[in-house]
Amino acid sequence: MTARVIVLAGPSGSGKSRLAERLGRAHGWPTLRLDDFYRDGDEPGLPRITEGANAGLVDWDHPGSWHQDDAMAALRTLCATGAADIPVYSISESRRTGSQHLDLGGATRFCAEGIFAAEIVAECRAQGLLAAAYCITQHPAVTFWRRLTRDLREHRKPPPVLVRRGLALARAQRQVVRRAVAAGCRVATGDRAFTELGTSTEDDHAVAG
Numbered sequence: 375m376t377a378r379v380i381v382l383a384g385p386s387g388s389g390k391s392r393l394a395e396r397l398g399r400a401h402g403w404p405t406l407r408l409d410d411f412y413r414d415g416d417e418p419g420l421p422r423i424t425e426g427a428n429a430g431l432v433d434w435d436h437p438g439s440w441h442q443d444d445a446m447a448a449l450r451t452l453c454a455t456g457a458a459d460i461p462v463y464s465i466s467e468s469r470r471t472g473s474q475h476l477d478l479g480g481a482t483r484f485c486a487e488g489i490f491a492a493e494i495v496a497e498c499r500a501q502g503l504l505a506a507a508y509c510i511t512q513h514p515a516v517t518f519w520r521r522l523t524r525d526l527r528e529h530r531k532p533p534p535v536l537v538r539r540g541l542a543l544a545r546a547q548r549q550v551v552r553r554a555v556a557a558g559c560r561v562a563t564g565d566r567a568f569t570e571l572g573t574s575t576e577d578d579h580a581v582a583g
Contacts, residue, residue, distance in 0.1 A: 376456040377482050379406075379449060379503055380571065383491035383554045384510035385547045386435070387521025389564040390487040393510055396568055397485055404478050406452065408488025410461045411445040415468030427538050432468070435539075435546075440490045446497060449486060452478060453503045465530045492554040499558060508567045509554035511547075518544045 380403070382390040394405040412434070413420060421436040423429050432439060444461075451458040456479075462472040478484055483505050486494070498504040512520070518541070525536045555561060562570065 375453055375502070377453050377478055377484055378505035379453060379498055380483055380485045380505050381491050381495050381498060381507040381559070382485055382487035382510055382567075383489075383495070383508065383557070383559050385517050385521075385550045386489050387517045387524060388510045388512050389520070390491070390510050393564040393567055394485040394487045396564075397571060400568075400572060401483070402479070402481055404476060404481060404484045406445075406449060406460065406476060406484060406486040408440075408445050408486055408491055408494075409465070410463040410470075411441045411448075411488075412463050412465070412468075413439055413441060414470060426542065428535060428542075431535065435489065437490050437493055440493075442490065442493055445486075445490075446494055448476075449494065449498070449503065450501070452476065452484060456480070466528065492557040492559055495554075495557045495559060506571060507557075507559045509551055509559035509561045510564050510567060511551055511561055512563065514544045514547045517547060 380397070382394055384390050391405075391407075397403045398405060415432060421433040421438040423431050423433045448458045448460050457475065457477040459473055460476050461470045462474050463469070464471045492507075492509065495504065495507045499507075511517075522536060525531065526533060530536065531539070551561060560567075
């Protein structure tokens with residue numbers, strides 16, 4: 375095995391990407407963006423929102439909107455060989471727009487972050503691929519605002535959809551955290567996780583467990 379993965383889970387807008395970028399700058403750990411494994415918006419069988427103002431729209435917060443098997447295959451290849459070809463996904467267009475080659479450049483750790491990251495923790499641990507698993511959290515109001523400003527800036531979806539989705543996610547944040555903890559993630563702010571990961575070693579199983 376060439377590398378092990380640091381899984382960064384947590385609610386959308388909680389700071390997972392920001393933490394991964396900080397770890398990359400500080401330690402040279404690349405990032406696998408798990409959101410690039412979303413399904414295309416025109417694929418049949420996508421889960422749908424069943425109630426509320428967004429009823430009938432694709433439920434992009436449901437794990438069924440994501441190619442978990444493809445994400446795990448890429449992750450295993452990265453751990454085994456240090457490089458993998460991964461998709462590039464446009465959230466605003468709801469489709470894959472290309473692919474890219476991710477090379478760890480000799481790094482023995484890399485981050486995997488995304489809103490469905492908790493879904494892969496158990497499998498990574500069982501296969502001996504896991505270095506650490508965190509659920510990154512902030513106060514729900516902070517998460518809501520960061521998520522909304524990011525999504526509006528990136529034109530991810532129409533503004534009314536983003537506002538309604540953000541309010542629904544704020545209400546569901548505690549449930550998201552509980553599921554991540556049940557999956558084996560350690561709850562922490564981005565700053566705390568950054569400090570702990572920076573002082574850990576490759577053999578530090580206390581953080582991973």
